[in-house]
Amino acid sequence: MSSQAEYLAIPAPDRADHLWRYTPWHRIHPTGKPEEIPSGVSPAVVSLTMLDGSELPAGVSISAIEGHLTRKNESDVGGAFIRALSEESAVKITIDDGVIIDQPLLLTVESTGTVSGIQIDVSVGANSQTELLTLIESGADWFGLMRCGKIDNSAIFNDVVINRLGASKLLRIEQFTLLRDAQVKFGTVGSGGVQTKGDLRYILEGRGANLQVNGSILSAGSQHNDHHVEIMHEEPETFSRLKWHSTCGGKSRTIGTGMLRIAQGAKGSDSAQVFNNLLLSKDAEADSIPELEVLENEVVGCGHGTASGPVDEEQMFYLKTRGFSDNGARGLLITAFLNSTLNEMGSKQIHTWLDQLISGGLSSTS
Amino acid sequence: MSGEGVVEIRNLHVSIGDEAILNGIDLTMKKGEIHALMGRNGSGKSTLAKVLMGHPEYEVTEGSVTIDGEDILSLEPWERARLGVFLSFQYPQSVPGLQVGNFLRKSVAAIRGDNTPKAREFRKELKTCMDLLDVDKKFLGRYVNDGFSGGEKKRLEILQLMLLKPQLAVLDETDSGLDIDALRTVATGINSSVGNAACLIITHYQRILDHVNPDYVHVIVDGKIVASGGPELALKLEDKGYEWLGEERVAA
Numbered sequence: 001m002s003s004q005a006e007y008l009a010i011p012a013p014d015r016a017d018h019l020w021r022y023t024p025w026h027r028i029h030p031t032g033k034p035e036e037i038p039s040g041v042s043p044a045v046v047s048l049t050m051l052d053g054s055e056l057p058a059g060v061s062i063s064a065i066e067g068h069l070t071r072k073n074e075s076d077v078g079g080a081f082i083r084a085l086s087e088e089s090a091v092k093i094t095i096d097d098g099v100i101i102d103q104p105l106l107l108t109v110e111s112t113g114t115v116s117g118i119q120i121d122v123s124v125g126a127n128s129q130t131e132l133l134t135l136i137e138s139g140a141d142w143f144g145l146m147r148c149g150k151i152d153n154s155a156i157f158n159d160v161v162i163n164r165l166g167a168s169k170l171l172r173i174e175q176f177t178l179l180r181d182a183q184v185k186f187g188t189v190g191s192g193g194v195q196t197k198g199d200l201r202y203i204l205e206g207r208g209a210n211l212q213v214n215g216s217i218l219s220a221g222s223q224h225n226d227h228h229v230e231i232m233h234e235e236p237e238t239f240s241r242l243k244w245h246s247t248c249g250g251k252s253r254t255i256g257t258g259m260l261r262i263a264q265g266a267k268g269s270d271s272a273q274v275f276n277n278l279l280l281s282k283d284a285e286a287d288s289i290p291e292l293e294v295l296e297n298e299v300v301g302c303g304h305g306t307a308s309g310p311v312d313e314e315q316m317f318y319l320k321t322r323g324f325s326d327n328g329a330r331g332l333l334i335t336a337f338l339n340s341t342l343n344e345m346g347s348k349q350i351h352t353w354l355d356q357l358i359s360g361g362l363s364s365t366s
Numbered sequence: 367m368s369g370e371g372v373v374e375i376r377n378l379h380v381s382i383g384d385e386a387i388l389n390g391i392d393l394t395m396k397k398g399e400i401h402a403l404m405g406r407n408g409s410g411k412s413t414l415a416k417v418l419m420g421h422p423e424y425e426v427t428e429g430s431v432t433i434d435g436e437d438i439l440s441l442e443p444w445e446r447a448r449l450g451v452f453l454s455f456q457y458p459q460s461v462p463g464l465q466v467g468n469f470l471r472k473s474v475a476a477i478r479g480d481n482t483p484k485a486r487e488f489r490k491e492l493k494t495c496m497d498l499l500d501v502d503k504k505f506l507g508r509y510v511n512d513g514f515s516g517g518e519k520k521r522l523e524i525l526q527l528m529l530l531k532p533q534l535a536v537l538d539e540t541d542s543g544l545d546i547d548a549l550r551t552v553a554t555g556i557n558s559s560v561g562n563a564a565c566l567i568i569t570h571y572q573r574i575l576d577h578v579n580p581d582y583v584h585v586i587v588d589g590k591i592v593a594s595g596g597p598e599l600a601l602k603l604e605d606k607g608y609e610w611l612g613e614e615r616v617a618a
C-alpha cells in the first residue's frame with residue numbers, strides 16, 4: 001500500500017480520543033479536510049553542523065533516506081499523514097557508537113513552499129555522548145515534522161527542538177526509544193507558530209534508562225499550542241521526569257496533556273510529571289491534564305501534578321524591593337519561569353545559546 | 367546617597383481590610399544610628415517593615431514617612447528601593463528559575479544606577495562580600511532562595527544589603543534561625559554596611575544586639591511604640607519579658 005493509501009485508510013480520530021480533544025485533527029490538517037492530501041508539497045531544507053558552524057566530526061553523519069518512518073502505535077493518523085506528504089523528504093542522522101563531542105550539533109530545518117514536511121530518523125550509538133539542537137524556522141504555512149529514533153545502550157544524549165516558525169502551523173510527531181542505561185534529555189522550546197500540535201512519545205525499553213522531558217512554551221497573541229507527551233516505562237528500574245512550563249499571554253490557548261504508562265513488570269520504575277502554566281492575561285486559556293496508567297504494583301513513584309496561576313504578587317513585591325519596576329519584575333518572573341525548565345535541557349553551552357535566542361522573543365508576552 | 371539620611375515616621379496608622387494594625391507609630395532615625403525594634407508576635411513589626419517598603423496589601427490611613435523631608439509613602443516599592451530603602455525579609459521569597467548571580471547583578475544595576483560598578487569591579491565586590499559572609503561561589507548558580515536553608519536565606523538577604531548600600535536598612539528578624547557562628551558572620555556583614563545608613567533591626571533576641579550594638583531600643587505593643595531607651599532596655603526585656611510594660615503604662 002502506498003503511504004497515501006495508508007493514511008486514507010485510517011479513520012479520522014474521534015474527539016473523545018484524549019489526544020485529539022483540544023485540537024481536532026481537521027484543525028491541524030493543512031486544508032481542514034482530513035480526506036485530502038495536498039499535492040505540490042515542498043521538501044524541507046536541512047543542514048547539520050556543529051553549533052559554531054564548523055563541519056561534522058568523524059562518526060556523525062546525515063544522509064537522505066526513503067521516508068518510511070513509523071511509530072509503534074497503530075492508527076497513528078499524524079504520523080501517517082506526514083509520511084504521505086514527505087516520502088521524498090527524509091533524512092537520517094547517525095551518531096556512531098562511542099562518539100563523544102564537546103559541542104552541540106545544530107540541525108536547522110527550514111520549511112519551504114506552502115505545505116512542507118520532513119521525516120528525521122535519529123540513531124544515537126551506544127556509549128556516545130552528544131547533544132543535538134534542532135531549530136525549525138519559517139517558510140511554509142504548514143509544516144509537518146516527524147522524528148523517530150533510538151538511543152542505544154549507555155548513550156548520553158541531550159536533544160532540544162526549538163520552534164521558531166512565524167505564521168505557520170506545525171504538526172510534530174515523535175517517537176524515541178531508550179535502550180539500557182541510556183541517559184536522555186528531550187527539550188522543547190516553543191515560541192513560534194500560530195498553531196502547534198505536538199504528539200511526543202518516549203519509550204523506556206531498556207533497564208536503567210533515564211529520561212527527562214522538559215518544555216518551555218511561550219504562548220502569546222492568538223497562538224494555539226497543544227502538546228501531548230507520552231512516556232512508557234516498559235522495563236524495570238527505569239526513570240522519567242516530565243516538567244512542562246508554559247507562559248500564556250494574549251488570547252492564546254495552551255494545552256499540555258501527559259500520559260504516563262508503567263507496564264506490568266516494570267518494577268522499580270520511578271516517574272513524575274508536572275505541568276505548570278503562568279497565566280499572563282485574562283483572555284489566555286490553559287489546560288493541563290496529566291494521566292496515569294500504572295499496571296505494575298512495585299513502583300518507586302508515579303507522581304503527577306499541575307498548577308496554573310498568575311504571576312505571584314509576593315514574588316513581584318520581593319523583586320520590586322530590589323529595584324525592579326513593575327514591568328522589569330514581571331519580565332524577570334516570566335523569564336525565570338521558562339528558565340526553570342530551559343535550564344534543565346542540556347549543557348551550559350545550550351543554555352547560553354537558548355538564552356540569547358529567547359530573550360528577543362520575550363517582549364511579546366503580555 | 368548624599369542627604370542627611372533622616373528618616374521620620376510620624377503618627378503612622380495602617381490597616382488591612384477593616385483591621386487596624388499600626389496605631390500611630392512615631393520614630394526618628396538618623397544616618398549611622400542603629401535602632402532595635404522588639405515586641406511580641408503579632409505586635410506589628412513586620413507590618414511596619416513592609417509598609418516602609420510599600421507593600422500593596424497595607425493601607426496607610428494616617429501619618430507620614432519621610433526621608434530628608436521627602437515623602438516616601440507615595441512612591442512605588444521600586445522607587446523607594448532606588449532611593450535607598452532596603453528590607454531584609456523575615457520570610458524571603460523564592461524565585462525558581464532566577465539565578466542568584468544574575469539577580470544580584472541586575473538588582474545592583476537597577477538600584478545603584480549610574481554608580482553601578484563595571485562587570486569586573488562588580489565581581490570583585492561580590493567576592494569580597496561573599497567571602498565575608500562565608501558564602502560559597504556555588505550559591506551564584508542556584509535559584510533565588512529556592513531550597514535554601516533558613517540560614518542561607520538570611521545570608522542572601524545580607525549579601526544584598528551589602529551590595530545595595532541603602533540609606534535606610536530594615537532588617538526583619540534577620541537573626542532568627544541562625545546558629546551562633548552564622549549569627550556572628552551575618553552581624554559582621556550588617557556592621558560593614560550600615561555605617562552610612564539608618565538601620566532598624568527587628569528582633570526577638572538580645573543575642574544579635576551583642577554583635578550589632580543598637581543606639582536605641584524600642585518596644586512595640588499593639589501597633590504602637592510604648593517604650594524607648596538605650597541598649598539596657600533590650601536586656602530588661604530579655605530578663606523580664608513584656609509583662610511589666612503594661613503595668614508601667616497603667617502606672618504612668
Ligand SMILES: Nc1ncnc2c1ncn2[C@@H]1O[C@H](COP(=O)(O)OP(=O)(O)OP(=O)(O)O)[C@@H](O)[C@H]1O
Nearest residue numbers: 382387405406407408409410411412413414423456
Ligand atoms: N496580610 C495580612 N492579612 C491579615 N492580617 C495581617 C496581615 N499582615 C499582618 N496581619 C496581622 O497584623 C498583625 C501584625 O502582624 P505582623 O506580621 O506585623 O507581626 P510581627 O510583629 O511581625 O510578628 P512576629 O514576631 O510573629 O513576626 C497580626 O495580627 C497579623 O495577623
Ligand SMILES: [Mg+2]
Nearest residue numbers: 411412413456
Ligand atoms: Mg514579623
